[in-house]
Amino acid sequence: MADKGKNVSAFEVLGKGWDEGLGGYTFDLAMTEILADKFNRQLSGGDDVRGNSKSMAKLREHARKVKEILSANAEIPVNIEGLHNDIDFRSHVTRAEFEQATRDIVPRVSQPILDALQMAGMNASQIHEIELIGGSVRIPAVKAAIEKQLKELGWGSSGGGFWNRDVTLGQHLNGDEACALGTAFRAANLSTAFRVRKVGLTEKSVYPINATLVASEGGAGASKGLLGGLFGSKDKGAKAQEEAAWSKTTSLFKAATPVDGRHGAKKTLALTRDHDLFIKVFYDVGEGSRFPAGVDQVLGTYNVTGVAGFAKEMADKGLDAPKISLTFRLQPSGVMVLERAEATVEEVTMPKESPAEDEEAAADASDKAADAEAGAAGAEAKTDGAADEAGKEGQESGQENGESADGKDDVEAAKAAEEEEKAAEAAKASEKKEKKKKKKKQPSGPKTTVHRRSLTVEATNLFMEYPPMTEAQLKASKAKLDAIDAADAARQRREAAQNQLEEYILSVRHLVNDEMAEKVAKVSTEEQRDEVISTANAAEEWLYEEGFGAEAGVLDGKRKELADLAKPLLERALEHEGRPKAVKKARTYIEEKTQLMDTWSATKPQVTEDERKDVLKKLGDLEEWLNGVEEKQSKLEVHEKPAFHSSEIGPRLQSIRSLVSRLNKRPKPAPEKPVEPEKPAEEASEAKDAASGDSDEATTAGEAEAEGAAGEARETEGEDGAEEAKSGDGAPADEL
Known part of the structure; x- marks a missing residue:
């Protein structure tokens, strides 16, 4: 997947299955019962070690060690000094005894596999690899039961994802730490306070989530809106009481809804109301649900105000009740939020032309038509006059030259016809122009105007929030964290x-x-x-x-x-x-x-x-x-x-x-240099010249x-x- 322009590794959860009552502690208790029975045989007078909590705590601690050692050995001696009433416990436990005691527990490990495959809509033959984590997967009987269940379902069978080769369960991770470290790493990815390598995750919600919407009196608080909406008010009319008693429950997210690791899952509700709302978002716990007992089902409560005031404004304009859009988001961390609330009203209008504009347009058209007719008549008259004048001139000139008179009459007639044709074309152009103006002035189709108003959302889930820590609580919390760090280091x-x-x-x-x-x-x-x-x-x-x-x-x-x-x-x-x-x-x-x-x-x-x-x-x-x-x-x-x-x-x-x-x-x-005797001035000069000539040789030597x-x-x-x-x-x- 892409994260801010960078490709990061990502994985998707397709299905989940679990048994909240099955775990390593379940097998510890089974081993504790084996040891308790063995020790009770050493006691006299029908005494039972189970009646002493201190002895049982020591027995449970040794039971865990015995269980872990039996995962690699077929038998182990058990020695506990002074277990109960100063009596030492000496015995042996075999893996066969342990498997016999857990024969009703081991088959339960198969059901979560079936549940996860059902949620994912897959079969076992489509699985490529399996990695086991957790301390109890080291128990040979547990591993064998898982392997048997998967192969019965078709894991590694022909046509599956394992290409017909032998398959084994992988145990490449530290089973004791993988879950805790993975959870911490996922939390660090969600938090903005840590900088860790990004890993994408698309989760799946386990339980369906619903929302109940109740009419509220607008900002009066969650309890008043809820109770008032449900039971109404005595001083209101029947219609007002009916509106106040309005409520609706709808589904937001179904079970197994994909929750993207970056944006979560989003759902928008649309409804038409003219009053404020109180909204409660909660897990849908139906009959047969495996929702944990004692856990609050409510995810959040919200007061949405501003609807009533906006509806009144629109009613004053003769418009209908507003349409309310509520956008809910299930965040990757599992927190539900109402991130946006908006009210809209559509207003449709039809544009009209005024009467004065219609009369003016008609008058203009009449005047232009009259001008066109007058122009045509003038052109005809002019043509007749020209013909008469030409006739007279022809008679006079015909006396002198009879042949030229007829040719002149033809020229004058052609000119008159041309002028008449131009006048007709001008009239047609004027008429076409007037038609275009009339067409432009015709009224257009209906016009839609959308009135929008952002609504106020107030989260009222105070029961889910923690008050600020006192100085003593903060000190105790730090001491607890220090103790955890010290225990981890130890x-x-x-x-x-x-x-x-x-x-x-x-x-x-x-x-x-x-x-x-x-x-x-x-x-x-x-x-x-x-x-x-x-x-x-x-x-x-x-x-x-x-x-x-x-x-x-x-x-x-x-x-x-x-x-x-x-x-x-x-x-x-x-x-x-x-x-x-x-x-x-x-x-x-x-x-x-x-x-x-x-x-x-x-x-x-x-x-x-x-x-x-x-x-x-x-x-x-x-x-x-x-x-x-x-x-x-x-x-x-x-x-x-x-x-x-x-x-x-x-x-x-x-x-x-x-x-x-x-x-x-x-x-x-x-080596020490020999001391030479002094020489006369002339000999000194000659020696100087000789020394300058031999300087190179001396240096070399x-x-x-x-x-x-x-x-x-x-x-x-x-x-x-x-x-x-x-x-x-x-x-x-x-x-x-």
């Missing part, structure tokens, strides 16, 4: 300590019995190895029974108890081979550096004799220390605590290495000499570094 520490202890037990057992068994056997007695293994086994048994859910400090103490026995044994196994190698490398280093000091007396004059003696003294001290600890170690048995560790040699060698390296890098002193000295120093340093690398790379601490 849980994380406890789980980490539990995992560390479990991992350490497995690693110790593996090293002693398998990976390092031969090495360990060389440096330990059989009694020592047995003690380590037995301690590890006891710690594991304690972890899965009495220590299940123990605090982090207790778990760390158990791990330290095992480490105090196992660590020395494993260290001796490593030191048995590593210590002699480290000693040998240290003695080699001492021998090589002793010889190097003798060489330096001739090759490194920059290193003084006192400095070489200091190095030799430190080498002698190291050798003396090695002789002493080796003598002590030779007197000990291999299974006893060693006199020293290889890790102690490294720091002693490091100080000598640093001193030798610093002296090795010291450069040789520069000086650079060559300096380069040679530097090369010698690098060679010496390289040799010493190689010696150090050869003799000093065996620090036992690094190897260990």
Whole structure:
């Protein structure tokens, strides 16, 4: 789906099913009954542990642990000290006993699957993947019942969504935390106070939602509008009482209505009324509904005012009662709001022309017709006159030339006909123009005007709102949140300590019995190895029974108890081979550096004799220390605590290495220049010229000499570094 121009992941809820009376606690109670029955057999005199609430609380706590362990084991011992009347409980519980006790509970896990498929309008063969979450899905009987139900419904069958391959129920998420973390993440997506990765969700409403509309007296409050609308008023007429008693209940959203994750679901009601309204929105809880008992059905109440005043204004104009539009929105968070209320009235009008305009139009048409007739008559008269005059002139000229008279008469007649034709066309154009004007002046169709008025919506669901917290309540709430955070941190520490202890037990057992068994056997007695293994086994048994859910400090103490026995044994196994190698490398280093000091007396004059003696003294001290600890170690048995560790040699060698390296890098002193006797002035001038001519050669010779000295120093340093690398790379601490 798109969110502000960006594509985000989205998913849609197609169906839901649930059993509010079935959960992990239901199975805990079944296991509690098994343990209670077993313990009652140990009691005398018909005593029942169920009569002691404290004993039953302890029994329920152990029942939960037993239930969880039986999900991975076929049998488990149960040991509870001083359960009731200072009597210890010692028994065994098998998975078969647990499955027998829950034989009436397990089949109930199938019904929510059927309900969800029915709401979605799907069958099991259309399902591609199934992921189980929740702690109780680890119970083998529950998982088997779900798998059996789905396969009976056709999950993974031919033609379904799983392409005829074998299917298994997925358990890839943390079943204990998935629901809580998913709910928190969804709430963060809905909230504007958190910035988290957007994930789209289209939900489905579970219960139908209705609205009841009641005539109100306009802003008088929810109770007055509701009661007054229902029962009327004694001082009103029959018609007024009938209007005041008007009420209507209608459906807003049916069950399984899709609720978009961004905009929710919207429904608009339209009705024609002339009075204010009181509206109550509520869940439709019919017979057989699974609506939770004790939960308020009302989602919101609203007073809609401004209708009566608008209706009166329209009535004064002779218009009908207004049409009211109410827009309800079911938000993604499940909150119902009346977000818009509007009243409209349509007014239809017919435009008319005035009588004066009609008379004026008729007069204009008559005048124009008369002008057209007069023009035509004048043109005819003019034509006749011209003909007579032409006749006379023709007679006169005909006497002189008879042939030209007839041709002149024809020309004059043609001109007259042309003028007559033009006059007729002008008359037709004038008539057409008048018709267009008359057509424009004809009245148009009916005109519709819509009068709109936004109505005032006042939410009166004060029973659903919480008053501001007092200082004491705020302080208590913060303390509660801090306690929750502390408990969560303690849980994380406890789980980490539990995992560390479990991992350490497995690693110790593996090293002693398998990976390092031969090495360990060389440096330990059989009694020592047995003690380590037995301690590890006891710690594991304690972890899965009495220590299940123990605090982090207790778990760390158990791990330290095992480490105090196992660590020395494993260290001796490593030191048995590593210590002699480290000693040998240290003695080699001492021998090589002793010889190097003798060489330096001739090759490194920059290193003084006192400095070489200091190095030799430190080498002698190291050798003396090695002789002493080796003598002590030779007197000990291999299974006893060693006199020293290889890790102690490294720091002693490091100080000598640093001193030798610093002296090795010291450069040789520069050679002293010989003092020349003074010369006369002429000889000095000639020497100056000669010196200027030989300056380049002198410079070249000086650079060559300096380069040679530097090369010698690098060679010496390289040799010493190689010696150090050869003799000093065996620090036992690094190897260990």
